[in-house]
Amino acid sequence: MKKRTYSCGLDAAVDVVGGKWKALILWALHHEPLRFGELRRAVSGVSEKMLIQQLREMESYGLVHREVYHQVPPKVEYSLTEFGHSLNTALVPLGEWGEKHMETIEALPRG
Amino acid sequence: MKKRTYSCGLDAAVDVVGGKWKALILWALHHEPLRFGELRRAVSGVSEKMLIQQLREMESYGLVHREVYHQVPPKVEYSLTEFGHSLNTALVPLGEWGEKHMETIEALPRG
DNA sequence: CTCCATGCTTACAAAAAGGTGAGTACCTGA
DNA sequence: TCAGGTACTCACCTTTTTGTAAGCATGGAG
Numbered sequence: 001m002k003k004r005t006y007s008c009g010l011d012a013a014v015d016v017v018g019g020k021w022k023a024l025i026l027w028a029l030h031h032e033p034l035r036f037g038e039l040r041r042a043v044s045g046v047s048e049k050m051l052i053q054q055l056r057e058m059e060s061y062g063l064v065h066r067e068v069y070h071q072v073p074p075k076v077e078y079s080l081t082e083f084g085h086s087l088n089t090a091l092v093p094l095g096e097w098g099e100k101h102m103e104t105i106e107a108l109p110r111g
Numbered sequence: 112m113k114k115r116t117y118s119c120g121l122d123a124a125v126d127v128v129g130g131k132w133k134a135l136i137l138w139a140l141h142h143e144p145l146r147f148g149e150l151r152r153a154v155s156g157v158s159e160k161m162l163i164q165q166l167r168e169m170e171s172y173g174l175v176h177r178e179v180y181h182q183v184p185p186k187v188e189y190s191l192t193e194f195g196h197s198l199n200t201a202l203v204p205l206g207e208w209g210e211k212h213m214e215t216i217e218a219l220p221r222g
Numbered sequence: 223c224t225c226c227a228t229g230c231t232t233a234c235a236a237a238a239a240g241g242t243g244a245g246t247a248c249c250t251g252a
Numbered sequence: 253t254c255a256g257g258t259a260c261t262c263a264c265c266t267t268t269t270t271g272t273a274a275g276c277a278t279g280g281a282g
Contacts, residue, residue, distance in 0.1 A: 005217065007135070007155050009210030010202060014134050016209075016216055020270075023125050024118070036229055044118050047271060052230065060220050072279045073228040083212070090208035091121060097201035098127070099120030101194070105127055106116065109171050130239075147259055158241060163260065183249040184258040 016061060017087065021046055021054045026080070026088050027095070029064065033079035063087060127172060128198065132157055132165045137191070137199050138206070140175065144190035174198060 006012040017023050021043065028034065028042040040051055055078060058064045063084035069075040080088065098105065117123040128134050132154065139145065139153040151162055166189060169175045174195035180186040191199065209216065 006209070006213065008138060008206065009208065009213060010134050010138055010206035011209065012213050012216045013205045013209030014131075016219075017205075018129070018131075020125075020129075023121050027119060027121050037227090048230070049232090049272085050270065053270095062215075062219075071228095073226085074230085074278075076229065083215075086212075087208060090204040093201040093204050094124045094128075095119065095121035097120065097198060098117070098122065098124030101197075102117065102120060102123050104173075104194075105123045108127075108173075132240095148257095159260070160242085160262090161240065164240095182258095184256085185248075185260085187259065 013087075013090070016063075017091070019054070021050055022058060023091060025051070025054055025058065026063065026084060026091065029078060029080045029084070030088055033067070033077045035075055035077050039078060058084070124198075124201070127174075128202070130165070132161055133169060134202060136162070136165055136169065137174065137195060137202065140189060140191045140195070141199055144178070144188045146186055146188050150189060169195070 006015070017026070024043050024046075025039065028039060034042060036051070039055075040046060040048065043051065055064060055066070059066050061083075062081055065079050065081050067077045067079070069077070117126070128137070135154050135157075136150065139150060145153060147162070150166075151157060151159065154162065166175060166177070170177050172194075173192055176190050176192050178188045178190070180188070
């Protein structure tokens, strides 16, 4: 979050879901709650630091819920809230667009 | 563009439309072609450097078309390609989501 | 004791993104 | 000759984001 006022809805949404990992984490949690380690494996390429950092942020936004089980070894499960689900739903068309044009995108010149 | 392979469509899409400005520029060009100066005024807060940088990138991705009119003073018009339009369409639900939850988002704690 | 698994946490560094302010080239009209 | 309008271009700097590698706490198993 960087600002309080937005010029349009898209502006606001990008601010919430922006960055390299948030959309992917949301996506990974779409079907079922996952624990930290599972999430780490599900989101390929993410480091522990990044994963936690993003999860904490998303928790503070009310997108994900964090459930701690007091066990040893520790177990923590992350799941989507209603709000998180609604955002995920809004991301579906974008995901489909990416899927459809994947080859084109992969062939794009690099920045 | 940072990578060539993606774990899912959303991953690819975010790579294309990522960053602070691209989605907003796309949005601004939705209705009609705009010239550089108009675009600058339409996308509030963007600097000339950023605007050009993003436009060049989007042009290289095939999202926008750049038309130069050889006049003095110079005139350059930017418009969406078919590809750009399709991406914009995929962004509509996200924009609506942002619109709907704008107040919630604006009230979010800052990172 | 020591090791293991899990879920973090911290310090440090690199890379990417974004911002600022000035300058360029062109022709036109005063 | 000189300012004006348009669309850039450049050099330099700050901020933000991301990555790397290591360390910590817990209690049960061996």
